[in-house]
Amino acid sequence: MKYVILVKQVPDTTRIKVDENGNLIRQGVPSILDPYCEYALDMVCRIRKPEDSVIVVSMGPPQAKESIFRCLELGANEAYLLSDKAFAGADVFATSRTLTAFIRKFAADYDLIFCGKQAADGDTAEVPAETAAMLNVQQFCYSENIIISDTIKVTQNYNDEIRVCTVPKGSVLSVSIGDINRRVPSISDHIKALNIEIKTLDRIALGLGMYSVGIKGSKTKIESSYSPRYEHSGKIIDGTDPSEAAKLLIKEVL
Amino acid sequence: MIHSRKLESDSPYLTDESKLSGAADMLFIPDDEEDVVKIVVSHNSSKTPLTISAMRTGVCGGCVPKEGDIVSMEKFNKIIGIGKDDKGYFIRTQAAVTVKDLNEIIRKKLYSELQNITDDAIECILSERTDYFYPVDPTELNGSIGGNISTNASGPRTYKYGPTRDWVRRIRIILSDGNVLDILRGEIKAKNRVFSIPVDGKNITVHIPSYEFNRDVKNTTGLMTGPDMDLIDLFIGSEGMFGIITEADIYITEWHPLMSNIIFFPSDDNAYNFVKEFVNSHIDPEFIEFFDTGSLNLIRKSKKNDPKFTKMPDIPDYAGSAIFFDISNDENIVSKYNELSQIAKIYGGSLDHSWCGHELKDRERFFAFRHSVPQTIFEYVASLKGSMPGMHKMGTDMSVPLDHLDEMIDSYSEVLTSKKLEYVIFGHIGNGHLHVEIILKSMDDLSKAKKAYRTLALRSIELGGSPSAEHGIGKIKSEYIELLYGKQGVEDIKKTKRELDPNWIFCPGNVVE
16 A cells, blocks of 8 residues: 655644734744644554555645654655745645645555644645545545555544545545654664655646745635634533432433 | 731741741742842841742752741742853843743743843844753753752753853842842852952951862762852852842853653663663763663553643553663764664663654653653652651652762662662662652651661762762751761851851751751
8 A cells, every 4th residue: 555644844833822912922933743644644654564655745844854754753654845935825725736746746656645634733624625626536534543454444523423434545534633642753763764865846846837836826815813613502500409400410411 | 019928837838849848937029139138137137037939849948947937039030131251141030030931031032022231142142043052951940040059950961061050150149138249250269268258348258168079979968169169159059048049140052953762671770781881982962861660660650640641652561661861963863873772782772662752842751751750759748748747758869970870779779678668769870860769658667768868878978979969958958968078067067157147047957957
C-alpha cells in the first residue's frame, strides 16, 4: 500500500495568548506539527505493514520542514515540502489545488490519502474534502477508526451521526481523534529520519501557473473570524430534595 | 503602600515545599522598596524577627518563620530592563520574578515595555540573530530570582553552566538598619577575609568566616568564603540572613537548539556505569540526570492515578533505570549518538530503548517527567500532614566528587536499608549529586530518617563532598553546618551575621540558630 499524508505546521495554539484588543500574540510561539495531522500519521503507522510506503507532504514555508521531520521520526519514509513564495496567502481552494497537483504528479499511484480533520490555526476543515473533490475521489471526513482486511472500513463520527463505511482505494480520509499523549520517537528513529531527504518542490515543479496558487489563486477573502457558538437548551431540576431531583433526572434521561 | 494582615495558624505563608510548619503574627506585603525600608526599620527598632518570603518553593524551610512577622516580596514581580556589559546581556529584575517568567519574556522577546539599562541594549538584543535564555534551571521554575540568589540555587544545568552565583551581576539589598546596598560584582572585594562596606557615609567592617568553602563540588552549605572574595558572593547563598534582596541584574546567554534524550537501562548499576564513561566521552551534555528503578515505578504509579501526569509518555516495561540528558542539536549530533550507542551497548542500553525530543513541547514533557518524582513526594508528604502534623519531607541533597559516587551510593543503600526505610534515588548524577527521597510512613520513620541523614551527611563530608549541594540549609539542616565546619565555623557565621544584622531580625533560624 502507498499512503499519502497531508500535514501542516501550525503555531502551538495552547501557548497563544490574546492581547487587550483581542489579537493573537504569535511572537515567540513555537510551531508544531498540527495535532490532528499527527493523529492521521498515527493512524497510518498503526495500520501500515513494513513494506508499505508512507509519504508525507506539506505546503508551507521552509521552517515547515521541522514538522515534516517529526513525521519522519514517527514513521513516514518519504517526505516533500511544497514551498514557494507564490504559495503565500493561499485559501483552502488554492491549497487543495496545490496539494492535488503534487498528488497527480508525484504520488499518482497512491492507495489512500490521510489528513487531519482540520488545522488548529485555521479550523476550516475544508482541505480534505476539497482535495477529494479536485481528485474526483470519495472523501471520508471525521474518521475515528480504520480497519483494513480484505476491505477497508472506516468509522466516521459527525457528532449527531456515526457511520461505518467501506472505503474504496484512492479515497481521502480526515482523522478527528487520536491519542493526546504524543508519541515519543527513539534516538534510533531520529537518526533514521536524518537520513531521509525532505524534497522541496516549488510552483514550477508542480506545473502550476501563478494565478492558480497562493493569494492570486484563492477564491475567498477572510473579513473576520470567530468561533461558532453552540447553544443547547437545558432544563433545570430543583435540587432542594436530592432524592426527588435524582428521580426527575433519571426520568428525563431515560 | 504596605498591605498587612494578621496570620491565621493555617496560613500558607507559614510553610513551604518542605512542609515544615511555622508561626508568625503579622504578614507584611510591600509594594515598593520604600515600603520594605519602612518595614525593616520598624522591626529593627522593636527587635522583632522578620522572615523573608516570596514564592515559598524552598525545600528547607528558609521562608518558614519561627516567630515574629513575615515580609512577603510577592509584589516585586516586574522585569525592569535590559543592559549589556563586557560579559554580555543582562536582565534587571525585581526579586519575586520567577525563573519561568524570566525565560518566557526572553524567549518571546517581550521587551517593548522594558527600560534600556545601558544605551540601546533593547534595540541591540532585538537585532541579534540568536535567541537568549537564562541557563540556570533550578527544577522548580516557579521559584523567585530573589529566592534563587538567596540559596544560590542550581539544578541539572549546573553541570554545564554553574549555579545561580555565576550569573548574578548586581543585587540591591535592604540591610537591617534600612540602608540600601547596591552591589555590583567586582566593585567591593575583601582584604584578608575582611570587608569594609561603605554604607551611609561610614564603613561597616564584616569578617568572613575562617573555614574553607568547598568549591570542588556543588555546595550551598553555609556562607561562601575566600580571602579576597567579592562582596556580592557573601550575600548570594546567605539565605536571607543579612537583608532583603529587592532587585538583581541577571546575565543571560545565547540559546542553541537542544535535543532532550532519555536512555533506559535494565538496572541501576547499568546506568551508573554508563554515566562514568559518558562524562569522559566527547559528548558535551548540558546535564546528566538519573532515575533509579524506584523513581520509575513512582512515575508509573503517578501516571496511573493522577490526571496531571496523563500527558506524560508511558515508561516502557523493560525500563529498570534511566539517564536523562540534553545535547546540542547541531551538525555533529549523529557522531555524538554513535559514540553514545557504543557506550550504552556495553551496559545493556540501546538507542532503540530511548526517547528523544527537539520540539519545545516534547522537551517540556521530559522535564515534567523529571519533575514528577519530587512533585509526587511533596504531595505525598503534604497528604500525611493531616494525621501527622509534625511530618516534613526528608530528601538528601548531598554531593560528592564523581570519583566517590559509588561509595556514596553504597552508603545510601547500607544506611537506609538497615533502618528499613523505603527510598528512591534520582537527580544530578553528572555532578555527583543524587537526591535520595525517603518515603516516610510514620513519625517513627521520620525520626529514623533524621538519624540516617546525619550518618549520610557525615559520609558525604568524609568523601570530600557537601551535605547540602543546592537546596540550602534553611531551618531543616542547620546542624550540618557544625558537621562540616565545626563549632568554630558556626561561631564565625554568627559573627558575620551580628556584624550585618546586630539585632538578629532577619530570618532567625536560617543556617545557624
